[in-house]
Amino acid sequence: MGRNNKPKGFSRGDDEEPMDIAKLRDGIKKTVFKNGIEFSLQTTSGKTVDGAKTWICPGCNISFGPGISHVVVWESALGVGKRRHFHNVCWQKFQGRLF
Numbered sequence: 001m002g003r004n005n006k007p008k009g010f011s012r013g014d015d016e017e018p019m020d021i022a023k024l025r026d027g028i029k030k031t032v033f034k035n036g037i038e039f040s041l042q043t044t045s046g047k048t049v050d051g052a053k054t055w056i057c058p059g060c061n062i063s064f065g066p067g068i069s070h071v072v073v074w075e076s077a078l079g080v081g082k083r084r085h086f087h088n089v090c091w092q093k094f095q096g097r098l099f
């Protein structure tokens, strides 16, 4: 008699992300609410961004570039095309609208 104790029903498929955010997929995506507005939030190390791109953090108005761990945020209703890049701590403190 053989034993069959293999765990089953545990698939680790990683391909359930239909969004067009391929450049950002080294992070974790989640939905958060601030002031009754639904935001989508994506963490990123910034490493997957090509070129010498920089962003201006809406929280502190200081620019930063690739390689800085930060969050990408957009209002879920507006879509990922309206995203902004925040320092992690600035997003925590941020209140209001992105645009």
Ligand SMILES: [Zn+2]
Residues within 6 Å of the ligand: 057, 058, 059, 060, 061, 062, 086, 087, 090
């Ligand atoms: Zn900032």
